[in-house]
Amino acid sequence: xxxxxxxxxxxxxxxxxxxxxxxxxxxxxxxxxxxxxxxxxxxxxxxxxxxxxxxxxxxxxxxxxxxxxxxxxxxxxxxxxxxxxxxxxxxxxxxxxxxxxxxxxxxxxxxxxxxxxxxxxxxxxxxxxxxxxxxxxxxxxxxxxxxxxxxxxxxxxxxxxxxxxxxxxxxxxxxxxxxxxxxxxxxxxxxxxxxxxxxxxxxxxxxxxxxx
Numbered sequence: 001x002x003x004x005x006x007x008x009x010x011x012x013x014x015x016x017x018x019x020x021x022x023x024x025x026x027x028x029x030x031x032x033x034x035x036x037x038x039x040x041x042x043x044x045x046x047x048x049x050x051x052x053x054x055x056x057x058x059x060x061x062x063x064x065x066x067x068x069x070x071x072x073x074x075x076x077x078x079x080x081x082x083x084x085x086x087x088x089x090x091x092x093x094x095x096x097x098x099x100x101x102x103x104x105x106x107x108x109x110x111x112x113x114x115x116x117x118x119x120x121x122x123x124x125x126x127x128x129x130x131x132x133x134x135x136x137x138x139x140x141x142x143x144x145x146x147x148x149x150x151x152x153x154x155x156x157x158x159x160x161x162x163x164x165x166x167x168x169x170x171x172x173x174x175x176x177x178x179x180x181x182x183x184x185x186x187x188x189x190x191x192x193x194x195x196x197x198x199x200x201x202x203x204x205x206x207x208x209x210x211x212x
Contacts, residue, residue, distance in 0.1 A: 006052040008085075008092035013054065015039050016046055017089040020055070020081035022132040029060065029075040036132045038155055046079045056080040099136040104181045106135070107151045107160035112173040114144040121147060124170040130163035144173075 008014055019036035020026050028036070030043035039045075049055045060078045081089070113121050125131050135152040139145070151160045160176055167174045183191075 006048060006054070008054070008089050009096075011096070012039055012045055013049060014089070014092055014096060016042060016049065016079075017054070017081060017085070018093060019132050020079065021086065021089060021093075026081040026086075027058065027078050029078050031075070033079065036129050038133065038159075050079070054085055056082055100138070102150075102179055102182050103152060104179055105152075105156070106179045107156040108177045108179065109149045109151070109160050109163050109167070110140070110146045110175045110177070111149070111167050112144045113139070113147050117172060118145075120170055120172060121167070124167055124172065128163065128166050130159050130166060133159040134163075 006013065008017060015037040016033055016039065019033045020028055022036070023032075030046060033042045033046065034040060046055055047057070050057045056079070058078050058080050060075050111117075111121055131149065133151065133155065134149045137147060137149045140148055149160075149163060151157075151163075157178075164174050164176055
């Protein structure tokens with residue numbers, strides 16, 4: 001078997017691990033992992049990861065009297081991310097996501113964090129399904145302060161919209177942007193000089209027509 005198939009360098013393993021890392025107590029059922037990661041056939045993959053020592057399999061806790069019973073068969077197992085695997089997974093996630101790297105086509109969700117809004121932002125993210133699919137985030141200090149959450153890949157648009165809906169449901173102020181092609185400062189200077197020449201010619205032509 002390919003070594004990468006059962007290691008944190010494998011994308012599907014990382015997605016399963018990321019979902020558990022964002023979960024309270026680092027423990028979830030397979031359907032819940034599928035919901036948070038966007039992956040299918042999670043139970044089969046997670047069972048193999050248990051065999052490789054990456055995850056642990058546990059009995060689900062008994063539902064309390066206050067919990068609403070969900071239709072269908074109750075889960076028989078949950079999957080748990082051990083403490084020893086957390087730093088290994090985090091290192092793999094950092095290496096895979098390339099924190100801070102901007103790529104054309106990334107979707108960025110900005111949410112205002114000024115004043116008391118910061119508390120509501122983190123309370124919403126704590127229960128968010130979409131944020132587990134984000135690549136990285138950065139705090140932008142200005143007027144107003146904003147938290148930028150970046151999504152990369154084929155599902156970036158859907159995940160960013162899902163996060164927007166979660167934040168909007170908490171009555172937080174958000175906006176979304178899609179990144180174009182990154183360019184160097186030299187490329188920006190060249191573009192600005194070309195645009196300035198075009199603008200000058202346009203103004204000169206317009207002034208000439210007005211005089212005539």
